[in-house]
Amino acid sequence: MDIFYEKNKIIVSGLAGFSLRDTFACGQCFRWEENPDGSYRGIAFGHITTVSIQEDRLIFHETSRQDFQTVWFDYFDLSRDYDTIKIGFCKDPTLKKCVEFAGGIRILNQEPWEALCSFILSQNNNIARIKGIISRLCEHFGDKLGDLYSFPSAKQLSSLSENDLAPLRAGFRSKYVLDAARKVSDGTVDLNAIFKMSAEEGIAELTEINGVGIKVASCALLFGFKKSDAFPVDVWIKRALESLYPQGFPDEFVCERGIAQQYLFHYVRLNKDILPSSR
DNA sequence: CGCCAGGCTTCTA
DNA sequence: TAGAAGCATGGC
Numbered sequence: 414m415d416i417f418y419e420k421n422k423i424i425v426s427g428l429a430g431f432s433l434r435d436t437f438a439c440g441q442c443f444r445w446e447e448n449p450d451g452s453y454r455g456i457a458f459g460h461i462t463t464v465s466i467q468e469d470r471l472i473f474h475e476t477s478r479q480d481f482q483t484v485w486f487d488y489f490d491l492s493r494d495y496d497t498i499k500i501g502f503c504k505d506p507t508l509k510k511c512v513e514f515a516g517g518i519r520i521l522n523q524e525p526w527e528a529l530c531s532f533i534l535s536q537n538n539n540i541a542r543i544k545g546i547i548s549r550l551c552e553h554f555g556d557k558l559g560d561l562y563s564f565p566s567a568k569q570l571s572s573l574s575e576n577d578l579a580p581l582r583a584g585f586r587s588k589y590v591l592d593a594a595r596k597v598s599d600g601t602v603d604l605n606a607i608f609k610m611s612a613e614e615g616i617a618e619l620t621e622i623n624g625v626g627i628k629v630a631s632c633a634l635l636f637g638f639k640k641s642d643a644f645p646v647d648v649w650i651k652r653a654l655e656s657l658y659p660q661g662f663p664d665e666f667v668c669e670r671g672i673a674q675q676y677l678f679h680y681v682r683l684n685k686d687i688l689p690s691s692r
Numbered sequence: 693c694g695c696c697a698g699g700c701t702t703c704t705a
Numbered sequence: 706t707a708g709a710a711g712c713a714t715g716g717c
Contacts, residue, residue, distance in 0.1 A: 440698060532698075539697040541716055584713025589700085626700050647698040678698075695717090703710070 414491070422474050423481045425491065429469040430499070432517020439518050439679040441636050443531055443544045444551070444564075456561040458524055460484045490519050498669055502676065505666075507657050511676035518679060520672050521636065525604045526597060527564040528637025529619065532629045533589050549581045570594035589624025596622055604638075612640040635671040643671045650674060652688050653681045 414427040433453050437445040445455040452465035452474065462485060463474040471489070473481055486492070499516055502508040523531075534550075535543050554569055555562035571594040578587040596602040602622060607615045612634050619630035628647055634640035644662075646654070654662060666673045681688055 535697090536699040537697060537712080538699090538714080539716060542697080542714070545715090582714060584715095585700090585711090586713080624700060628699060632698070645698070649698070682698085697714100697716085699712105701711090704708090705706105 418478055422472050423476055423478065425471040425473075426469055428466075428471050428491075430496065430516055431466065431469075431471060431519060432515070433464060433466055435515040435517035435679070436519050436521065439515065439675060440540060440682070441675060442521055442523060443540070443547045454561070456558065456563060457488055457527075458484050459556075459558060459563050461559055461561055487522050490522055493519075495519060498672060501666065501669075502673055505663055508666075508673055508676060511673075511680040514680050514684065515676065518672075518676055520641065520675060522639055523637045524564060525607070525633070525637040526567050529593060529597075529604070529625075529629075529633040530564070530567075530570075530590060532632040532636070533593055533622075533624055534583055534586050535632070536586065536624070536629060538586075546581050546583045546586075550578075550583075553580060567594045567597035571598040586624065589622070592623040593625065607634070607638050612643045615640060615643070631671075635675075641669050641671045642667055644674050645671070647678070649678055649682050653677055656689055657687075 414425060417424040417426070434447075437447075437453060445453045447453050448463070450465070452463050454461070454463045456462075460480045462476045462480065464485075465472050465474065473485060476485065499512050502512050530550075531543070531547055534546050538546075551562040551564055554565035554573070556565075570590065573591065573594075575587050575591065578590065581587065583590070593602075597604055602618055607618055610618065612631070615634045615638060616627055616630045619625050619633055620627065625633075628645050631643045631645035634643035635645060662670065662673075
Protein backbone atom coordinates (compact mmCIF):
# COMPACT_ATOMS: atom_id res chain seq x y z
CA MET A 414 0.00 0.00 0.00
CA ASP A 415 1.30 3.42 -0.96
CA ILE A 416 -0.03 6.87 -0.09
CA PHE A 417 0.32 9.86 -2.38
CA TYR A 418 -0.47 13.37 -1.25
CA GLU A 419 -1.45 15.49 -4.23
CA LYS A 420 -2.79 19.00 -4.50
CA ASN A 421 -6.51 18.35 -4.12
CA LYS A 422 -6.57 14.69 -3.29
CA ILE A 423 -4.95 11.91 -1.36
CA ILE A 424 -4.48 8.60 -3.10
CA VAL A 425 -4.05 5.25 -1.39
CA SER A 426 -2.95 2.59 -3.85
CA GLY A 427 -2.70 -1.15 -3.48
CA LEU A 428 -6.27 -1.69 -2.36
CA ALA A 429 -7.40 -4.07 -5.07
CA GLY A 430 -10.68 -5.65 -4.07
CA PHE A 431 -11.88 -2.81 -1.88
CA SER A 432 -15.43 -1.77 -2.75
CA LEU A 433 -17.05 1.34 -1.33
CA ARG A 434 -20.45 0.05 -2.38
CA ASP A 435 -20.02 -3.28 -0.56
CA THR A 436 -18.60 -1.48 2.44
CA PHE A 437 -21.30 1.17 2.75
CA ALA A 438 -24.25 -1.04 1.73
CA CYS A 439 -23.55 -4.08 3.89
CA GLY A 440 -25.48 -2.78 6.88
CA GLN A 441 -22.64 -1.60 9.13
CA CYS A 442 -23.20 2.15 8.66
CA PHE A 443 -26.14 4.36 7.74
CA ARG A 444 -24.97 7.82 6.76
CA TRP A 445 -22.77 7.71 3.64
CA GLU A 446 -24.43 8.99 0.50
CA GLU A 447 -23.54 8.16 -3.07
CA ASN A 448 -22.98 11.00 -5.51
CA PRO A 449 -24.04 10.85 -9.16
CA ASP A 450 -20.41 10.23 -10.18
CA GLY A 451 -20.13 7.16 -7.94
CA SER A 452 -18.13 8.81 -5.20
CA TYR A 453 -19.43 8.87 -1.62
CA ARG A 454 -19.70 11.76 0.79
CA GLY A 455 -19.70 11.32 4.52
CA ILE A 456 -18.84 12.72 7.91
CA ALA A 457 -17.19 11.14 10.93
CA PHE A 458 -15.51 12.47 14.06
CA GLY A 459 -16.64 15.92 12.95
CA HIS A 460 -14.81 15.78 9.63
CA ILE A 461 -16.19 15.56 6.10
CA THR A 462 -14.74 13.81 3.09
CA THR A 463 -15.61 12.57 -0.38
CA VAL A 464 -14.13 9.23 -1.43
CA SER A 465 -13.99 7.33 -4.68
CA ILE A 466 -12.23 4.29 -6.06
CA GLN A 467 -10.37 3.94 -9.31
CA GLU A 468 -8.93 0.50 -9.97
CA ASP A 469 -6.86 -0.33 -6.87
CA ARG A 470 -6.75 3.24 -5.62
CA LEU A 471 -8.85 4.81 -2.91
CA ILE A 472 -9.07 8.55 -3.45
CA PHE A 473 -9.93 11.19 -0.87
CA HIS A 474 -11.12 14.44 -2.45
CA GLU A 475 -10.84 17.86 -0.84
CA THR A 476 -9.37 16.26 2.25
CA SER A 477 -6.51 17.61 4.32
CA ARG A 478 -3.48 15.52 5.07
CA GLN A 479 -4.21 15.91 8.75
CA ASP A 480 -7.79 14.66 8.42
CA PHE A 481 -6.58 11.67 6.46
CA GLN A 482 -3.96 10.78 9.01
CA THR A 483 -6.02 11.39 12.13
CA VAL A 484 -9.45 10.29 10.95
CA TRP A 485 -9.80 8.45 7.68
CA PHE A 486 -6.82 6.10 7.74
CA ASP A 487 -8.19 4.43 10.83
CA TYR A 488 -11.84 4.86 9.86
CA PHE A 489 -11.33 2.79 6.71
CA ASP A 490 -9.28 0.24 8.62
CA LEU A 491 -6.36 0.78 6.27
CA SER A 492 -3.83 -0.83 8.60
CA ARG A 493 -5.54 -4.20 8.29
CA ASP A 494 -4.51 -6.69 5.62
CA TYR A 495 -7.81 -7.84 4.15
CA ASP A 496 -6.13 -9.86 1.39
CA THR A 497 -4.66 -12.23 3.96
CA ILE A 498 -7.88 -12.35 5.95
CA LYS A 499 -9.88 -13.24 2.84
CA ILE A 500 -7.45 -15.98 1.88
CA GLY A 501 -8.16 -17.47 5.27
CA PHE A 502 -11.92 -17.12 4.83
CA CYS A 503 -11.72 -18.94 1.49
CA LYS A 504 -10.68 -22.15 3.23
CA ASP A 505 -14.32 -22.35 4.29
CA PRO A 506 -16.66 -23.10 1.36
CA THR A 507 -19.46 -20.80 2.52
CA LEU A 508 -17.18 -17.89 3.36
CA LYS A 509 -15.51 -18.40 0.00
CA LYS A 510 -18.88 -17.72 -1.61
CA CYS A 511 -19.29 -14.65 0.58
CA VAL A 512 -15.90 -13.35 -0.56
CA GLU A 513 -16.79 -14.02 -4.19
CA PHE A 514 -20.10 -12.21 -3.77
CA ALA A 515 -18.89 -9.12 -1.89
CA GLY A 516 -15.22 -9.38 -1.04
CA GLY A 517 -14.88 -5.62 -1.13
CA ILE A 518 -16.24 -5.15 2.38
CA ARG A 519 -14.00 -3.53 4.97
CA ILE A 520 -15.15 -3.06 8.55
CA LEU A 521 -15.26 0.65 9.31
CA ASN A 522 -14.02 2.03 12.62
CA GLN A 523 -16.90 4.36 13.37
CA GLU A 524 -17.36 6.76 16.24
CA PRO A 525 -18.06 4.66 19.35
CA TRP A 526 -21.11 6.62 20.42
CA GLU A 527 -22.49 6.79 16.89
CA ALA A 528 -22.14 3.02 16.49
CA LEU A 529 -23.82 2.36 19.83
CA CYS A 530 -26.64 4.82 19.24
CA SER A 531 -27.19 3.70 15.65
CA PHE A 532 -27.56 0.06 16.58
CA ILE A 533 -29.90 0.87 19.45
CA LEU A 534 -32.07 2.48 16.79
CA SER A 535 -31.63 -0.52 14.49
CA GLN A 536 -33.48 -3.00 16.67
CA ASN A 537 -36.61 -4.55 15.18
CA ASN A 538 -36.27 -2.06 12.34
CA ASN A 539 -35.34 -2.05 8.66
CA ILE A 540 -32.31 -0.38 7.15
CA ALA A 541 -34.20 2.14 5.03
CA ARG A 542 -36.06 3.42 8.07
CA ILE A 543 -32.99 3.31 10.30
CA LYS A 544 -31.28 5.66 7.85
CA GLY A 545 -34.20 8.06 8.00
CA ILE A 546 -34.28 8.12 11.79
CA ILE A 547 -30.53 8.68 12.06
CA SER A 548 -30.67 11.38 9.42
CA ARG A 549 -33.36 13.22 11.37
CA LEU A 550 -31.44 12.71 14.61
CA CYS A 551 -28.39 14.43 13.14
CA GLU A 552 -30.35 17.23 11.48
CA HIS A 553 -32.25 18.03 14.66
CA PHE A 554 -29.52 17.66 17.24
CA GLY A 555 -26.14 17.51 15.51
CA ASP A 556 -23.90 20.44 14.58
CA LYS A 557 -24.07 21.75 11.05
CA LEU A 558 -20.62 21.45 9.50
CA GLY A 559 -20.65 22.66 5.93
CA ASP A 560 -23.45 20.80 4.15
CA LEU A 561 -23.61 17.92 6.62
CA TYR A 562 -24.45 17.39 10.26
CA SER A 563 -22.28 15.77 12.89
CA PHE A 564 -23.68 12.91 14.91
CA PRO A 565 -25.00 14.46 18.15
CA SER A 566 -22.89 13.55 21.16
CA ALA A 567 -24.20 11.65 24.15
CA LYS A 568 -23.92 14.85 26.14
CA GLN A 569 -25.97 16.78 23.60
CA LEU A 570 -28.72 14.15 23.73
CA SER A 571 -28.60 13.56 27.48
CA SER A 572 -30.58 16.68 28.34
CA LEU A 573 -33.43 15.88 25.97
CA SER A 574 -36.80 14.32 26.74
CA GLU A 575 -38.72 11.64 24.91
CA ASN A 576 -40.95 14.38 23.62
CA ASP A 577 -37.94 16.16 22.14
CA LEU A 578 -37.14 13.03 20.18
CA ALA A 579 -40.68 12.65 18.83
CA PRO A 580 -39.78 14.17 15.45
CA LEU A 581 -37.42 11.26 14.85
CA ARG A 582 -40.38 8.86 14.83
CA ALA A 583 -38.14 6.23 16.40
CA GLY A 584 -40.97 4.72 18.42
CA PHE A 585 -40.09 2.77 21.55
CA ARG A 586 -36.37 3.15 20.77
CA SER A 587 -36.30 6.81 21.85
CA LYS A 588 -36.27 6.02 25.54
CA TYR A 589 -33.40 3.59 24.98
CA VAL A 590 -31.36 6.29 23.22
CA LEU A 591 -31.96 8.66 26.12
CA ASP A 592 -30.92 6.07 28.70
CA ALA A 593 -27.75 5.43 26.71
CA ALA A 594 -27.03 9.15 26.33
CA ARG A 595 -27.42 9.72 30.06
CA LYS A 596 -25.35 6.74 31.16
CA VAL A 597 -22.58 7.53 28.69
CA SER A 598 -22.41 11.24 29.43
CA ASP A 599 -22.45 10.81 33.21
CA GLY A 600 -19.86 8.04 33.15
CA THR A 601 -22.10 5.23 34.34
CA VAL A 602 -21.01 3.52 31.13
CA ASP A 603 -17.41 4.40 30.25
CA LEU A 604 -16.96 4.09 26.50
CA ASN A 605 -13.23 4.81 26.58
CA ALA A 606 -12.68 2.00 29.04
CA ILE A 607 -14.25 -0.47 26.63
CA PHE A 608 -11.27 -0.19 24.29
CA LYS A 609 -9.16 -1.90 26.95
CA MET A 610 -11.75 -4.62 27.58
CA SER A 611 -12.38 -7.95 25.95
CA ALA A 612 -15.47 -8.24 23.78
CA GLU A 613 -17.15 -10.19 26.54
CA GLU A 614 -16.43 -7.49 29.10
CA GLY A 615 -17.57 -4.87 26.63
CA ILE A 616 -20.90 -6.62 26.27
CA ALA A 617 -21.31 -6.66 30.04
CA GLU A 618 -20.63 -2.90 30.15
CA LEU A 619 -22.92 -1.91 27.29
CA THR A 620 -25.82 -4.09 28.35
CA GLU A 621 -26.08 -1.95 31.47
CA ILE A 622 -27.99 0.38 29.17
CA ASN A 623 -31.71 -0.23 28.95
CA GLY A 624 -32.50 -1.37 25.42
CA VAL A 625 -29.04 -2.77 24.75
CA GLY A 626 -28.84 -6.54 24.56
CA ILE A 627 -26.11 -8.86 23.35
CA LYS A 628 -26.77 -8.25 19.66
CA VAL A 629 -26.79 -4.45 19.78
CA ALA A 630 -23.75 -4.47 22.07
CA SER A 631 -21.89 -6.79 19.71
CA CYS A 632 -22.59 -4.51 16.74
CA ALA A 633 -21.35 -1.49 18.68
CA LEU A 634 -18.19 -3.34 19.70
CA LEU A 635 -17.48 -4.56 16.17
CA PHE A 636 -18.22 -1.30 14.36
CA GLY A 637 -17.22 1.27 16.96
CA PHE A 638 -14.70 -0.31 19.32
CA LYS A 639 -12.38 -2.30 17.05
CA LYS A 640 -13.54 -5.61 18.48
CA SER A 641 -13.13 -7.80 15.41
CA ASP A 642 -13.98 -10.88 17.46
CA ALA A 643 -17.40 -9.53 18.43
CA PHE A 644 -19.98 -11.69 16.68
CA PRO A 645 -23.45 -10.15 16.36
CA VAL A 646 -26.18 -12.74 15.89
CA ASP A 647 -29.33 -11.32 14.36
CA VAL A 648 -32.12 -13.30 12.68
CA TRP A 649 -30.14 -13.64 9.44
CA ILE A 650 -26.97 -14.89 11.09
CA LYS A 651 -29.04 -17.19 13.29
CA ARG A 652 -30.64 -18.80 10.23
CA ALA A 653 -27.30 -18.97 8.42
CA LEU A 654 -25.66 -20.70 11.38
CA GLU A 655 -28.50 -23.21 11.67
CA SER A 656 -28.52 -24.21 8.02
CA LEU A 657 -24.92 -23.67 6.92
CA TYR A 658 -22.95 -24.35 10.12
CA PRO A 659 -24.82 -27.07 12.02
CA GLN A 660 -21.49 -28.10 13.59
CA GLY A 661 -20.87 -24.54 14.75
CA PHE A 662 -18.94 -21.66 13.24
CA PRO A 663 -15.28 -22.60 12.58
CA ASP A 664 -12.93 -21.78 15.47
CA GLU A 665 -10.07 -20.81 13.22
CA PHE A 666 -11.64 -17.42 12.50
CA VAL A 667 -12.01 -16.40 16.13
CA CYS A 668 -9.91 -13.24 15.99
CA GLU A 669 -11.69 -11.98 12.90
CA ARG A 670 -15.01 -13.73 13.24
CA GLY A 671 -16.81 -10.40 13.37
CA ILE A 672 -15.50 -9.60 9.92
CA ALA A 673 -16.52 -13.04 8.72
CA GLN A 674 -19.93 -12.44 10.26
CA GLN A 675 -20.35 -9.26 8.21
CA TYR A 676 -19.41 -11.02 4.97
CA LEU A 677 -21.89 -13.76 5.83
CA PHE A 678 -24.64 -11.32 6.82
CA HIS A 679 -24.41 -9.37 3.59
CA TYR A 680 -24.29 -12.54 1.51
CA VAL A 681 -27.31 -14.31 2.99
CA ARG A 682 -29.38 -11.14 3.20
CA LEU A 683 -28.99 -10.45 -0.50
CA ASN A 684 -29.13 -14.10 -1.59
CA LYS A 685 -32.21 -15.29 0.24
CA ASP A 686 -32.41 -18.42 -1.91
CA ILE A 687 -29.44 -20.02 -0.17
CA LEU A 688 -31.34 -20.31 3.10
CA PRO A 689 -34.35 -22.59 3.64
CA SER A 690 -37.41 -20.74 2.32
CA SER A 691 -39.73 -21.38 5.25
CA ARG A 692 -38.79 -18.70 7.72
C1' DC B 693 -52.97 -4.73 2.95
C1' DG B 694 -50.29 -7.73 5.88
C1' DC B 695 -45.80 -9.04 6.98
C1' DC B 696 -41.63 -7.93 8.92
C1' DA B 697 -37.58 -5.25 10.03
C1' DG B 698 -29.40 -6.16 11.89
C1' DG B 699 -34.23 -6.95 19.35
C1' DC B 700 -35.18 -5.95 23.91
C1' DT B 701 -38.03 -5.80 28.04
C1' DT B 702 -41.64 -7.55 30.52
C1' DC B 703 -44.98 -10.79 31.48
C1' DT B 704 -46.45 -15.56 32.18
C1' DA B 705 -46.58 -20.42 33.28
C1' DT C 706 -36.09 -19.80 33.41
C1' DA C 707 -37.76 -20.61 28.93
C1' DG C 708 -41.04 -18.83 25.77
C1' DA C 709 -44.42 -15.61 24.27
C1' DA C 710 -46.37 -11.06 24.15
C1' DG C 711 -45.84 -6.16 23.50
C1' DC C 712 -43.60 -2.50 21.59
C1' DA C 713 -43.84 2.22 17.34
C1' DT C 714 -43.26 2.97 12.79
C1' DG C 715 -43.22 2.43 8.03
C1' DG C 716 -40.79 -0.07 3.89
C1' DC C 717 -42.06 -3.32 0.65
